[in-house]
Amino acid sequence: MKVTIIFGGKAGQGPNLLSEVVSRGLLGAGYYVFYSREYESLIRGGHNYNILTFSDKPVYSNESQIDLLVCLDNNTKSIHKNQLKKSGIIIEGDKGNMFYAGSVFKILGLTLESLEQVLKKLDKYEELFDETKAGYNFEKRKIALEKTKNRFFNDELINGSQAIAKAAISSGLEFYYAYPMTPATPLMMELGQMQMNKNNKHKVIELESEIAVINASLGSRGVGSIAMIGSSGGGFDLMTEALSLAGMAEIPLVIYLAQRPGPSTGLPTYTGQGDLNLALYSGHGEFSRVVVAPGDLCESLEKTNECFTLSEKFGVPCILLGDKHLGESKSLVLEKPSINKVEKNKIWPAKFNSYEHDYNGIVTEDVKMINQKFEARMKKQKNIELEVSKLETYKILGNRNSKNVILFWGSVKGAVTDAVKDFGIDAKLVQILYLEPFPEKIKTELKDAKNIIIVENNSTSPLSNLITQKTQIKIEDKNKILKYDGRPFFSDLLAQEIKRRLK
Amino acid sequence: MNKQIDNIPKKPISFRTNTIPTWCPGCFNFQILAGTEQFLKSQLEKNPRKEWAMVSGIGCHGKMFDYLNLPGLNALHGRSIPVALGMKVAKPDLNLLVYCGDGDAYAEGMEHLVHAARYNSNFKLLVHNNQVFALTIAEPSPVTELGYKDKTNPAGVKLQPMNPIKLMLASGASFVARVFADVNQIKQVLEEAEKHKGFAFIEVLQPCVIFHPDSNYRLRVYNLQEKGHDKSNFKLAMEKAEEFDYTSNNSKIPLGIFYQKEKFVFENLI
Known part of the structure; x- marks a missing residue:
């Protein structure tokens, strides 16, 4: 059983x-929930909607x-x-959102008591219950679950x-620097709100530009405080x-890089995966980096x-590569994430230098020293690769023995995963988590495949x-x-696309 | 990662590294370096437990980083100020000397300079203003005088230079000073700035012996404090700032503290 609802209206x-109210009601009744949101680049008016499955x-x-x-x-x-499906129901009229919360609860067979509880938990009970109750009592239709x-x-x-906010705090975050940019701003807001909890020691600081943000974070970390920054493509x-x-x-x-479609200002409030190469290759000169792309909540943590x-x-700079869909869609964390204590490296006091420098941090142009420093960076790259290879760099899901492979990040x-599971597709799913250093051993997962399909939110x-x-291994364009x-992709339409390629 | 150094110095101490300076003979950066050293020595006598650090940008002034035995970051061109802000936010007790050139502060990093005045973080900024991009061989900067010629613009500069003192006053800087690149003036202004809680903007008029020699600056300067200037008077500070427009070759050039008024300090608000 799977039910999908769209809630739409003007911004505001x-x-x-x-x-959120309906989702909580459904959770209370034992249903798994996933909802995404689509909104336009405006504050009041327009057309915003949420899709809840x-x-x-x-x-x-x-x-x-x-x-619905x-x-x-x-x-x-x-x-x-x-x-709308043939059997679909439309709720419409001139009432407010909370009236319709009552209607939806009634249609889905959720109790009035559970609605009361949800509102209490959201601290909205006093102001909203009468309206929701009216909606509940007015509604007569039903979807049998x-x-x-x-x-x-x-x-x-x-x-x-x-x-990401929770994990950053668990990792010892002290300063989060940012300049507002959708869709990275929700992390800034979340960390901002979490400052109110006295157990959290971190501070969120908004500076005049992304340039100031990254340089300030290097200053803070230089003198000993764990710092994080975030932005979207343009700010990055x-x-x-x-x-x-930093290299x-x-x-x-x-760095949290929350993708939205570009180029340029592009589509500020929508999702995309067009910045993989930006994450991998940005910055001049040769230096190591880590690029990791979580695919769900547990992986985000x-x-x-x-x-x-x-x-x-x-x-080393580590880029956490997310996007609007991951950053703004809500569901439960179903697995228990493994979070480890972060060992802070004692690097202060020292001389840090943007020039090539000797081991005292002083500028050098000496051939022998230059060679040593380049070789040290190459060795560091090997050490990072070795360390990352001990982590989960990719995941194999679905039928491990299938000759059909679906690759994604x-x-x-x-x-x-929903397309394959819910629409009966026989495939081995290969999810790349670490894009850099790249887990080259996935070659063994691909070499016997009859079909390799790739799914990406880009062109x-x-x-x-x-x-x-x-x-x-070359992936055919088709x-x-x-x-x-x-x-984002819809699982039903994606399943059709996958099946078409597997014919 | 680089070797750690002790930045809480113990006697006997040299604030100089073993690195031999590569500035031109007679470069006024030697004056600024020596003035800083003397300042640090006097501070060490007063309070040996103070922790010192520095940030510098890119240009001839940036070599200060290699010669001063202080921890810190030799930052990107124009980006010393946000690095310094990040350091102060994380470590408010750090005594921080920040060095910029006129390229760093008035061209590529201008946005940070304006905001530094707004944040009023408690560090000292010295802008080595030699009115030229010296290390890239003599191109004009935003404070180069009208008519200046170099290989990149043989027809001469056609724009009026900006006035950084006015800019800093208008931006709300709580300590605005100008000195000439001279050991004693550097030491003295740093001592005054040390007493100030907040962002101290110090412009150092510094001839470049190769590309922008001192025509007659030393004959034209006078000290505001010796003339009884009221540094708490903003309007007066603005008037004094207008006396020298960075182009004329006969106006008087006021030195000393134009304006000083303490206000909130960024890192104390966080």
Whole structure:
């Protein structure tokens, strides 16, 4: 059983809160929930919507066809009614979002008591219960759900940004520097809110530009405090000169790069995976880096923690490569993440230098010293590769023995795993977690494949090029499933695309 | 990673590394280096437990980093200020000397300079203003005088130079001073800045002996404090800032502290 709902309305009408309330009700009744949000680059008006998919089994993505359409304005109906299944229900009228929260609870057979509890937990009970109750009592329609015996120990719905924030704090974060840029800002907001908790010691500092942000973080880390920064493509571009400085000065640095479609300002509030090459190759000169792309919440927690560990151990910039879909979609963390204590490297006091320098940190132009320093950096690269090879650098999911391989990285994981699981596709899934250093041993997972399909949220498939470069295996163009409209994959449509390629 | 050094110096101490300076003979950077050294020595006598560090940018001034035996970061061109801010935020007790050139502070890193005045983080900024991009061989900077010629612009500079003292005053800097590149003036202004809690902007007028020699600056300068200037008067400070426009060759050039008024300090607000 899988049910999908769209909540749509103008910015300010509150489709987001409505999704949260309904999701919590569903969790309480034992259903797994996944909801994503689509919003435009404006503050009031326009068309915002959330897509919620729930099931009695774990769910990690949305489907394109919907069972229930909740319209907070007329626009929502005209935009989404063609996605409605034949049996689908439309909720519309001139009431507010909380009235319809009541309607949805009633339609899904959730109790009024559970709605009361959700509102209490959100501290919205006093102001909102009467309205929701009216909606509940007014509504007469029903969608029959299969009963479930699931009970969740953890009932906290979080998004990728929240997962990264939690892991950064667990890793000893002291300063988070940023300049606001969607979709990295949700991490800044989350860390900002978490400052209010007295147990957390970190501070969020907004500076005048991304250039200031990265240089300040190197200053803070230089004198001994663990720092992290975050931005999206354009802001990351501005940081890249200092990324190279981090490589030369060997100061630990963790950067969250939250992708949205470019080029240039592109589509600020949408998702994409167009910045893989930016993460891999930005910055002048030759220096080591780590690029890791979590695909779900548990991985967001674990890989963030690994970024801090690696950057501290090797004094290397670590780029945590996420995107809007991962950063803003909410579900439960179903596995227990493995988070390790980060050993802070004692590097202060010392002289750090942007020039080539000797072991005292003083500028050198001496041939012998230059060679030594280049060789030291090459050796460091080998050491990083060795250390990373001990971590989970890729995952094999699905049928390990299948001759059909589906390759992917990052947030498309949810749609790929749901497509394969729910639509009966026989395939071995290969998820690349570490893009740099690249796990070249995945070649053994690919060499016997009959079909290799690649799924990416971009138009040029940088992962295909990387795979070819590292394994000499070429991915045929017809086997590249690429989506570049700023929206994430839907599992049902993706399943059709995969099946078409496997024929 | 680099070898750690002790930045809480013990006597006897030299604030100089063993590195032999590569500045040109007679370069005024030697004055700034020696002035800093003398300042640090007097500070050490007063309080041996103070922890010192430095940040520098890129240009001739940046070589200070190799000659001063202090920990810190020789930053990217124009980016000394945000590095310094990050250091102060993480370690508010650090005594921090920040060096920039006129390229760093007035061209590539201008945004940071303006915001440094706004943040008012407690560090001292010395801008080695030789009115030229010396290390890249004599190109004009934003404070080069009208009519200046070099190989890259044989027709001569056509723009009026900016006035950094006015800019800093307008940006809300809490300590605005100008000195000439002279050992005693450097030491004295650093001692005044040391007493100030907040961002201390110190412009050092520094002839470049090769590309921008001192025509007659030393004949034209006078000290504001000796003339009884009221450094708490913002309007007066602005007037004094306008006396020298970085182009004229006959106006008086005021030195000393134009303006000083303490306000909140960024790292104490966090």
